[in-house]
Structure formats: C-alpha cells, structure tokens
Amino acid sequence: MNVQPAKLEVDGEPISLKRRVIPYGQRDGVLQTLEKKERDGIITRVKSSTWATPIVIAIKSDGKTLRICGDYRLTLNPRLRTCAATTMEPEDCMKALHGSTCSSKIDLADAYLQIPLAAIDEVIRGLDGVLAYQDDVTVFGATKAEHDDRLLKLLERFSQKNVSIAASKCMFSSPELELLGFTIDATGYRPDSSHLRPLTELQSPSDQNQHRSIMGGLQYYSRSI
Known part of the structure; x- marks a missing residue:
C-alpha cells in the first residue's frame, strides 16, 4: 500500500509537558511494553527532545494487557494536519x-x-x-x-x-x-440489550451535559423505537 506519512504543523515554539507519575504496580509492564514497541520499530529511543507529551495507561479488554497512549491534546493534535476519511453509515x-x-x-x-x-x-x-x-x-x-x-x-x-x-x-x-x-x-437487527440497559436505568439529568448525553443515546436508537 502507498501509505502517506502524517504531516505536522511546526509553526511556533516546541511544546514540552511534564511527565505523569506511573503507578508503581504498572511500571514493569509499561517498561516491557515500551521495549517491545522499540524492538518492533514502532518507537525510537531518544536521549532528549524539545517536544514532550505525557503518556496515558489503559487496560485492554483482557483485563491485564497495558495500552500506552500519548496524550497529544495540547502538543501534537493542534499541529496535526487533518486528513478527511469517509466511513459507512x-x-x-x-x-x-x-x-x-x-x-x-x-x-x-x-x-x-x-x-x-x-x-x-x-x-x-x-x-x-x-x-x-x-x-x-x-x-x-x-x-x-x-x-x-x-x-x-x-x-x-x-x-x-x-x-x-x-x-x-x-x-x-x-x-x-x-x-x-x-x-x-x-x-x-435490533438494539443490543447491553447497550440499552444504561438508557433504561438512567436517572433524570441534573445538568445540560447529562441531558445532551441522554438525548444522543436515544437519538441513536430512534430508528428502533
């Protein structure tokens, strides 16, 4: 496949954010995951960089495997050129x-x-x-x-x-x-019961954000009402 590399906007000064503390019980797992990504050629070890973003640790659905994500909301994302892609409805x-x-x-x-x-x-x-x-x-x-x-x-x-x-x-x-x-x-097709349960057990919304969230869920399943 002819895969185009991501292009970044580089105007302005580099952004460097402080690291977040990794829970002690996850440190060995994080290190092993990063070392594997380095061996697989996914990431490259550097001694220093003018750019830095903290990582976020999540647990995959198997309940034990770590997923390491970069929190790029304040660093990479504002500089990233978007590439539009359509998906099926x-x-x-x-x-x-x-x-x-x-x-x-x-x-x-x-x-x-x-x-x-x-x-x-x-x-x-x-x-x-x-x-x-x-x-x-x-x-x-x-x-x-x-x-x-x-x-x-x-x-x-x-x-x-x-x-x-x-x-x-x-x-x-x-x-x-x-x-x-x-x-x-x-x-x-019919609504997945596990997805409907949170909607049927909802409490009355107490603010605008909760109201919007409820309306969004109901709107998604409106075709089945």
Missing part, C-alpha cells in the same frame, strides 16, 4: 448484512499502528461480503459455505498486505453479530 452496514446467516468479526492487531483508517477500504476492495467500519472488519454470507469462502479470501488478502489480526479477539462463523450497538442476524 451504521444503517448502510445493517442493510448490507441483511439476510446473512453466518458472520465473522475480525479484530486487527493494534489497528491504529498497522494501517490508516482510510486505507482499510483499499485492503478489502473487490471482496464480496466484506465491510469495514473504522477498524472493525466484518465478513458475512447467506450460507455458511458462502461465508467461509469469503473469509478465506479476506485472510489471503490480509496475508498479501501484511495485515495482522488478533485471533483471540476475533469471532468466527456466528449466526448473529454484535456491531455498532446492534445485534444482527438472519431476521434483521
């Missing part, structure tokens, strides 16, 4: 999956490090029964045989493009699929 995804009896959901390993969101469409271009919504890739078919054939072609394409998947986080050959807050199967 959620309703278009639902319509594309209508009538499918077998689906797989592919999780890309560290997708944000592998491939720009705009380029995932290039990777899957020409493949039937495959759609991508940001970093979620879904394979579907009217029959299991059709699904399996499409899945094999997608994995072959990933191999050709050197795209890695997180197999332990993928879901293969399921009669229903959880996507974008909806449960989808051969009969159609």
Whole structure:
C-alpha cells in the first residue's frame, strides 16, 4: 500500500509537558511494553527532545494487557494536519448484512499502528461480503459455505498486505453479530440489550451535559423505537 506519512504543523515554539507519575504496580509492564514497541520499530529511543507529551495507561479488554497512549491534546493534535476519511453509515452496514446467516468479526492487531483508517477500504476492495467500519472488519454470507469462502479470501488478502489480526479477539462463523450497538442476524437487527440497559436505568439529568448525553443515546436508537 502507498501509505502517506502524517504531516505536522511546526509553526511556533516546541511544546514540552511534564511527565505523569506511573503507578508503581504498572511500571514493569509499561517498561516491557515500551521495549517491545522499540524492538518492533514502532518507537525510537531518544536521549532528549524539545517536544514532550505525557503518556496515558489503559487496560485492554483482557483485563491485564497495558495500552500506552500519548496524550497529544495540547502538543501534537493542534499541529496535526487533518486528513478527511469517509466511513459507512451504521444503517448502510445493517442493510448490507441483511439476510446473512453466518458472520465473522475480525479484530486487527493494534489497528491504529498497522494501517490508516482510510486505507482499510483499499485492503478489502473487490471482496464480496466484506465491510469495514473504522477498524472493525466484518465478513458475512447467506450460507455458511458462502461465508467461509469469503473469509478465506479476506485472510489471503490480509496475508498479501501484511495485515495482522488478533485471533483471540476475533469471532468466527456466528449466526448473529454484535456491531455498532446492534445485534444482527438472519431476521434483521435490533438494539443490543447491553447497550440499552444504561438508557433504561438512567436517572433524570441534573445538568445540560447529562441531558445532551441522554438525548444522543436515544437519538441513536430512534430508528428502533
């Protein structure tokens, strides 16, 4: 793929923010994660820099793996040239999956490090029964045989493009699929009950921000009311 590097606005003085204290229990894990990223060529060790931004530590869904993120809100983000990329509307995804009896959901390993969101469409271009919504890739078919054939072609394409998947986080050959807050199967789609529960158990809003948050959630599921 012809991937264009990110371009930064460099006008003005460099920004250097103080580091944040890393909890003692996470320090070994943070060091190991950073060393692995260095070995993999993702980051480069430097002795000093006029730019500095603190890191944020998050725990991945497995409950133990650390995700290290840079908090670039006050340093990099204001200088970054935006690159517009269109995505499918959620309703278009639902319509594309209508009538499918077998689906797989592919999780890309560290997708944000592998491939720009705009380029995932290039990777899957020409493949039937495959759609991508940001970093979620879904394979579907009217029959299991059709699904399996499409899945094999997608994995072959990933191999050709050197795209890695997180197999332990993928879901293969399921009669229903959880996507974008909806449960989808051969009969159609319906709101995911786990996403509806917070809305049905809401307390009355006490300020404008809470009111806007509630209205946003209700608006998203308004098509199902």
